Amino acid sequence: MSSEFVRGLTCRLCGKRYPKEALNFCTEDFGPLEVEYDYEAIGRSLRRETLERRPRTMWRYRELLPIDGEPTVGLQVGGTPLVKANRLAEALGVRELYIKNDAVNYPSLSFKDRVVAVALSKAVELGFDTVGCASTGNLAGSVAANAAAAGLEAYVLIPDNLEQGKVLGATIYGAKVVAISGNYDHVNRLCSQIAFRFGWGFVNVNLRPFYAEGSKSMGFEIAEDLGWRAPDHIVVPMAGGSLIGKIHKAFKELEGLGWIDPVCTRMFGAQATGCNPITNAVKTDAKRIKPVRDPRTIAKSLAIGDPADGFFASKLMKETGGWGEDVDDEAIIDAMKLLAETEGIWAETAGGVTLAVTRTLIEQGKIDRDGSTVVCITGNGLKTQEAVIDRIARPPVIRPTLAEFESLIGASPAEAELAPAGA
């Protein structure tokens, strides 16, 4: 039980306090609401050693997540690998590189399972039996899968141009999927209206303050797997701009509990050039985010033109000595291939964005080649096959004879590599 640990919600702009209920934003200034905890009570109640003996899921950090009782949805989410990426490090010319690989998150193969596990557990606590979301794809699948497992009815609204794998990855679970002719920002506005009118629990609308906290678990796991330390640099993809802030919040919470040394991590945000409202604000030192009206990128999961947390994300990057950078579709695909060929990790287009930006930042000298760097991979390549299918050579077809095989590879055993002793 962690009910004693969540104090309530607080507006990030004016500081007004609210009870822990389903709320979209501050009624005074429309500012986003942040969950507040009683960290002293958490510190008295929880030891690092206790946590380390718990099952390796996101819920081992449950005192730092905004659920009052035991979690009821998404019990297997999280605990994804932090991969020491030595072959990729060599290719990029850096010393210490890690991939946080949420492409294999349970159940729906993206980091969204983390936020949905919290949002739907909270929805059950608040008494909702119908839930929903506005999604660029990964959230659709995660809400549909987790709602199905929990026996909740789910409405999933998506732009009408999504990849087949992401659409089927929501409909297969029996969710009521509705495609909207328009972009994500149109979808999102409609969801706000529906949530208000029908009184449903939309994970990224009226459950958003709780939902967003789920992302912290990615930061907790990274720090734990680094041996309880924060990395020197971390590169995070940005759509709405929430994840980068929550990972930083996670590091700061661990620092506050005295579990890790003071955090000096430089936070780097990655976007596609075809939808770069946040990185553009960083690079032009703009005071506010200028929405992108017509996003055009193969990284559809990042194509949010009017990012809810863009302002806070750009502020964070500047305050921590980080930076925001964006890359074009060509660079995205090259990076997807590089990641697959060096580390055997097939990320979706968003992962290509993050790695391509990492590469650019290393070349620019903004990421120190001697420091430790974590690259956050948030979704699986199987979901965005359209983006690469025409860019990867199709296999040659031969008949099942040794002669045709030898002719294809242009070698007989004499020319091929010699057999080792064991063969």
Add this chain to the structure above:
Amino acid sequence: MSSEFVRGLTCRLCGKRYPKEALNFCTEDFGPLEVEYDYEAIGRSLRRETLERRPRTMWRYRELLPIDGEPTVGLQVGGTPLVKANRLAEALGVRELYIKNDAVNYPSLSFKDRVVAVALSKAVELGFDTVGCASTGNLAGSVAANAAAAGLEAYVLIPDNLEQGKVLGATIYGAKVVAISGNYDHVNRLCSQIAFRFGWGFVNVNLRPFYAEGSKSMGFEIAEDLGWRAPDHIVVPMAGGSLIGKIHKAFKELEGLGWIDPVCTRMFGAQATGCNPITNAVKTDAKRIKPVRDPRTIAKSLAIGDPADGFFASKLMKETGGWGEDVDDEAIIDAMKLLAETEGIWAETAGGVTLAVTRTLIEQGKIDRDGSTVVCITGNGLKTQEAVIDRIARPPVIRPTLAEFESLIGASPAEAELAPAGA
């Protein structure tokens, strides 16, 4: 170090012993070779409590896997969830049901990562730098991904009719993929010739004895997650027929170590009716497997007409009081949907086969409704989208207005469910 634990290879037919090298089969009678261990030494060296404190990957059972040194490939493989499937249990009318979910195995989302991790770790030990496989799809992706991460050159041979997701899921990693005009059995025969001629390490040809042992880790994990016990029934998909035997071997090894009670598990095997050489042998009480010359099923990953371990699989099912059953494409798709809608798990077609067979066996009374049952899901639904895309309704498209949404769902808030207190 576990080198002291592996004694060598033994022919399953004549018992002739061989050293632990890359060998296809017994030179006397072409019988399959089985890895032999020194269980007494393992029992003296390893305690259950020691193992429980290790990272949750397949390698926590490394003393029972045929690697001489530390594993070097696939270090993150295994540790997949055993899901207590209460909603599915209710739908099927059984008391205690579990899904062993290798659809989220690392890195390539199928149980094949287990066998490949062992085979490639062994390939490195034996000095191979070029590896390969004959595959119906999942093995292709697993060899390609794990070989890329390990820096090994990989040749992947597949039938020329595979699903896009499985082809792209091998080429993306930079493996040399060759499509063969023919079925799996043609591919497999060619691979035997190539392995012999070029001296390469083909995981399911000359590395097969080691490779197959990797499947035991699925059984170890199931028993551990059940609180160190074997289930009353387990349903396992069969292609070559190896997995079912290795899971049983795993239970028996744990029994031999005194870690679980004597094993009374009834072993059930699942195939598609369009390629059912093993279940057909069970149902007709045949003395030998009659190959299926022209497999026709949407479950392409199970479409092996001449299964290498079919004889042993059918023998095992009969000896344990289990059974073999097969199902048609319609039943496969229905079961895929049922699993997704009740448990939020999107399995590939093979998973549909296994669940549909489970359902049939329950209806036939062959699986006891009051016993415990584990259903093995071995691959991810994102890889076989073609099989269901035309069977799942596409989402309706509306403009982004509340009026169109209400018209679509045929409800205004008054008719829809009432909002809960928290809304």
